[in-house]
Amino acid sequence: MMKQAIIPALLLAVGVLIPLLIGENPYITGILITVLMMATLASAWNILGGYAGQYSFGHAAYFGAGAYTTMIILSVSDTNPLVAMAAGVVVAGLIALVTGAIVFRLRGHYFGLASIAVAEIVRLVVLNLEFTGGAQGILLTDVKFYGLDLNSKNPFYYGMLIALVLTLGITALVRRSRTGYYLQAIREDQDAAASLGINLAYHKNKALLISASLTSVVGSLYAVYIRFIDTHAVLDLRLSIEIILTAIIGGVGTLWGPLFGAMLLVPLAEILRSNVLGEALVTHGMVPESSPVGMFLKEHLAHAHVLVYGIITVLCILYLPKGILGLFRRSGK
Amino acid sequence: MIKHLLNVNHVNKYFGGNVAISDVCFSVEEKQIFGLIGPNGAGKTTMFNCLTGYYPVSSGDIVFDGKKINNRRPDEVCRLGMARTWQRVKPLGSLSVLDNVMVGAFAVTRSLHTAEKMAREQIHVVGLDDYAAQLAGSLPIGLKKKLELARVLATKPKMLLLDEICGGLNHTETWAILDIIRSIRNSGTTIVFIEHDMKAVTSICDRIVVLNAGEKLAEGTPAEITSNRDVIEAYLGGGHHA
Numbered sequence: 001m002m003k004q005a006i007i008p009a010l011l012l013a014v015g016v017l018i019p020l021l022i023g024e025n026p027y028i029t030g031i032l033i034t035v036l037m038m039a040t041l042a043s044a045w046n047i048l049g050g051y052a053g054q055y056s057f058g059h060a061a062y063f064g065a066g067a068y069t070t071m072i073i074l075s076v077s078d079t080n081p082l083v084a085m086a087a088g089v090v091v092a093g094l095i096a097l098v099t100g101a102i103v104f105r106l107r108g109h110y111f112g113l114a115s116i117a118v119a120e121i122v123r124l125v126v127l128n129l130e131f132t133g134g135a136q137g138i139l140l141t142d143v144k145f146y147g148l149d150l151n152s153k154n155p156f157y158y159g160m161l162i163a164l165v166l167t168l169g170i171t172a173l174v175r176r177s178r179t180g181y182y183l184q185a186i187r188e189d190q191d192a193a194a195s196l197g198i199n200l201a202y203h204k205n206k207a208l209l210i211s212a213s214l215t216s217v218v219g220s221l222y223a224v225y226i227r228f229i230d231t232h233a234v235l236d237l238r239l240s241i242e243i244i245l246t247a248i249i250g251g252v253g254t255l256w257g258p259l260f261g262a263m264l265l266v267p268l269a270e271i272l273r274s275n276v277l278g279e280a281l282v283t284h285g286m287v288p289e290s291s292p293v294g295m296f297l298k299e300h301l302a303h304a305h306v307l308v309y310g311i312i313t314v315l316c317i318l319y320l321p322k323g324i325l326g327l328f329r330r331s332g333k
Numbered sequence: 334m335i336k337h338l339l340n341v342n343h344v345n346k347y348f349g350g351n352v353a354i355s356d357v358c359f360s361v362e363e364k365q366i367f368g369l370i371g372p373n374g375a376g377k378t379t380m381f382n383c384l385t386g387y388y389p390v391s392s393g394d395i396v397f398d399g400k401k402i403n404n405r406r407p408d409e410v411c412r413l414g415m416a417r418t419w420q421r422v423k424p425l426g427s428l429s430v431l432d433n434v435m436v437g438a439f440a441v442t443r444s445l446h447t448a449e450k451m452a453r454e455q456i457h458v459v460g461l462d463d464y465a466a467q468l469a470g471s472l473p474i475g476l477k478k479k480l481e482l483a484r485v486l487a488t489k490p491k492m493l494l495l496d497e498i499c500g501g502l503n504h505t506e507t508w509a510i511l512d513i514i515r516s517i518r519n520s521g522t523t524i525v526f527i528e529h530d531m532k533a534v535t536s537i538c539d540r541i542v543v544l545n546a547g548e549k550l551a552e553g554t555p556a557e558i559t560s561n562r563d564v565i566e567a568y569l570g571g572g573h574h575a
């Protein structure tokens with residue numbers, strides 16, 4: 001047990017120290033916050049998708065539930081953001097229970113499709129209601145939290161770090177419990193699982209509820225961090241898919257895989273988007289700026305990040321079905 | 334006094350207009366090894382699926398250990414003490430043999446420690462000790478069948494339904510499994526046994542029911558069954574059933 005704790009402890013220490021080392025650098029801190037956020041979201045998704053094998057394509061619904069509930073409460077009252085966050089968890093939990101009651105009657109691909117449908121329903125409802133701000137979204141001008149300077153990004157960095165530690169901690173606990181064994185049994189073979197006394201619906205709902213609650217916490221944090229949300233930012237299908245890709249590329253059904261995936265994908269997306277790669281090649285004289293290749297890099301590489309993302313995903317699915325983490329662990333859990 | 338652990342009363346099962354099981358009755362006594370035999374399509378596995386909650390019965394009653402269990406969910410049936418294996422084995426492929434059996438043991442305990450202890454006991458009973466750490470999906474078929482047995486035994490069933498547990502096994506493996514089944518019965522578990530291998534069935538069963546085309550064709554001791562004209566006809570063909 002001691003040995004197993006060393007690496008997580010080191011990672012945590014690095015996580016805690018990074019903002020102190022890099023000082024006040026909003027750009028880098030912003031990227032790190034996104035890494036932590038995607039790692040937490042993918043880890044939360046992983047409890048349901050990776051361990052129980054129920055691939056939800058609608059996790060944006062729970063993220064959005066946390067974000068919207070928090071923003072609506074904070075924009076009309078001086079509530080403590082933590083209370084607003086808890087309210088978000090309740091709303092996300094309710095959506096999860098209703099979703100579970102409907103979609104867990106379905107298996108396999110049908111479950112995936114139904115989860116998209118539920119998330120789209122949530123998105124359209126929010127888009128068409130008055131008190132959610134409709135298509136305009138919600139803007140939060142001021143928020144207070146125990147005297148912290150919320151114009152700095154550091155409080156949000158640590159907030160996301162706590163969310164990640166919480167999510168990984170819960171995953172580790174679940175994994176070494178009866179529930180963890182039951183979820184994996186459900187993933188492997190539902191009929192066999194039922195014949196061994198496992199109540200399928202109950203355990204799937206349990207996994208969904210845990211997963212949805214953690215996702216909603218991240219949604220609340222994100223909303224207060226950005227202070228502006230609309231359905232495009234927090235309820236989009238694109239978000240659900242990014243969560244899944246992060247988990248798949250990192251390693252589905254492993255404790256550390258989603259964190260790995262986020263550490264790889266978020267900086268990669270940022271590098272491509274900001275065209276660091278193209279500029280570096282040009283400034284180091286590898287490629288003349290006026291050459292056709294140089295022109296191409298300058299003009300188009302920044303737009304190609306989605307393409308690169310897609311290619312990595314396809315390669316991962318073809319050659320690394322257990323994700324990047326699967327490279328290092330050939331066997332075992 | 335003889336106690337009937339399982340009573341099947343006038344059970345019918347239709348799939349649309351097709352009759353899969355027609356008015357079948359039988360009773361299984363405690364600590365019996367009870368054989369359910371019949372040609373392909375006779376309704377044996379359908380009967381197991383009805384007994385264990387995978388199919389709802391169309392009519393009739395199934396009473397297990399004094400409780401009516403028709404149309405209970407499979408996991409409820411398991412927790413009442415009736416557990417089954419599968420004709421086509423269903424290992425939890427990417428989990429180890431030990432983890433597979435622990436999933437079974439969790440039906441009776443919440444503790445990880447106790448579950449592991451119970452699982453190791455059952456793994457020892459079927460002789461899979463050397464394979465405990467292997468992934469279940471990587472085992473050959475003979476060992477997968479033993480794993481099914483260990484896993485289902487770990488749920489501590491009162492009654493065990495074995496669906497062609499010897500199917501696909503060679504002669505030696507078959508007799509090894511039959512020995513295990515006898516010892517399971519001797520430790521107090523009732524067994525209902527679907528099997529094609531007549532030699533295996535007659536050597537081990539106390540009582541046999543023969544199904545044919547969804548109906549009960551005969552019931553009796555192995556000696557009575559092997560000399561029954563209807564049974565011979567159903568198995569060897571010819572006559573009005575073909």
